[in-house]
Amino acid sequence: MYPPDRKYTKEHEWVKIHGTEARVGITDYAQKQLGDVVYLELPEVGRRVNKGESFGTVESVKAVSDLYAPVSGEVTDVNRALTEHPEAINKDPHGSWMIVLKVSGGADDLLDATQYDELTK
Amino acid sequence: MSEATSGTLKKTPLNARHRSLGARMVEFGGWDMPVEYSGIVDEHLAVRSRAGLFDVSHMGEIEIAGRDALKAVQLITSNDASKLAIGQAQYSGLTTPVGTFVDDVLTYRLADDHFMLVVNASNIVKDAAWISQHIDGIGDAAAVNTSSRYALMALQGPAARDVLQTLTAVPLGDIKYYWFTNGEIASVRGTISRTGYTGEDGFEIFVPPASAERVWDAVLQAGRTAGVVPAGLGARDTLRLEAAMRLYGNDIDDTTTVLEADLGWIVGWKKEHFLGAEALRRQKQEGVQRKLAGFEMLERAIARHGYDAYVDGKKAGQVTSGTQTPFLKKAVGMAYLPASHTAPGTEFEIDVRGRRARAQVVPMPFYKRAR
DSSP: OOOTTSEEOTTSEEEEEETTEEEEEEOHHHHHHHOSEEEEEOOOTTOEEOTTSEEEEEEESSOEEEEEOSSEEEEEEEOHHHHHOTTHHHHOGGGOOOEEEEEEEOOTTOBOHHHHHHHTO | OOOOOOTTSBOOTTHHHHHHTTOEEEEETTEEEEEESSOHHHHHHHHHHSOEEEEOTTSEEEEEESTTHHHHHHHHBSSOGGGOOTTBEEEEEEEOTTSBEEEEEEEEEEETTEEEEEEOGGGHHHHHHHHHHHHTTSSSOEEEEOGGGOEEEEEESTTHHHHHHTTOSSOGGGSOTTBEEEEEETTEEEEEEOOOSSSSSEEEEEEOGGGHHHHHHHHHHHTTTTTOEEOOHHHHHHHHHHTTOOOBTTTBOTTSBTTTTTOGGGOOTTSSOOTTHHHHHHHHHHOOSEEEEEEEESSSOOOOTTOEEEETTEEEEEEEEEEEOTTTOSEEEEEEEEGGGOSTTOEEEEEETTEEEEEEEEOSOSOOOOO
């Protein structure tokens, strides 16, 4: 059920890698756990993040949750439309990218769709 | 995000209903409770515009009866229970000798010499022991924990009255706010109380546990065309916060006095004595150092329970409740602040996970329904 065109983390982010470009969002499982998303805080373009480091926060009515970088790299784009309408994450989590990273490493040991599906069962 | 529910949790008589409705269940005060069905925002808006049905059977009931029951209730609670007619209820504090909260309660006068306190789920055992200990020696009055005799549902929202009226011969329009009456609901004998924890018109319905499912089903069925939905603890929390109703364990506890919580209106100042009376009278005279105030964020950020508040750059208080509210679509909350900084319009800062965000004191409640 999880799109096979991307990889996943145990912290419930997805990452879609194209060459050196990586788009990052959170999974359907994550949005269901959070409930109604009401706030999204994302980094500035140009910031460098290391794999496993927090790059922002997502907040639902009842909880706040850190967002962790699935790979290391520099932030080259940020989805400002999504910070204005974070509720879109609930409706279309796998279509709601948050940031784009220029990958500098750490793309190994990510989960594929089948492994992630197993993890969330 | 670990919300595993263990087998040792207590279950309300409606537990199977919540599961078959697909509710997300969480542990709350030792109970396995529904936090949401269709989603907190959806349920919150349903209650503001139509109605929602809540299972609040986890709440406790402690009854006090005997010739000296009034005297006992007057001793242990802050409000003046002598003002209650039979069939009337009041919000009150179960107070300590220093004027802080053992719990906050609704006091129902069932008969001249028979009262019922509705208490918070996580405090039932503590309250029952506290009450028995403090009314011992008062004369003819005994307290009994009768929580297991009641299932409690709350139907809240502008459509509540019309929907419930289809299930009962009791003229609901005649029940005034904070009054209650006995009668049949869906052919089940129970008590209908015009009270709630949402800031909307609505009713709380006490029925025997064995009949809870029957009443629950009947209300949802009767409310189908009006758009009544089951609502969970998540929406209950955001609704009560918009209405600025205090939550025990968040906004009030045994370290906060009734006056610090800005609940002076639940103190029966004319009463001769009650636990905490001297402390509260002194505090009233001297003035409180800190006070619970409502606030609104002035920038994009959500303040939550436990975040520190800063006045003039110094740590000066703490947020007790806060969220982005679904109906007002604003980040609001309550915080204990220095009493000198609680006038509406006063600006202060809140440490939101390492970042100082500006907030402003605003009058409470944040939401008030049109009457």
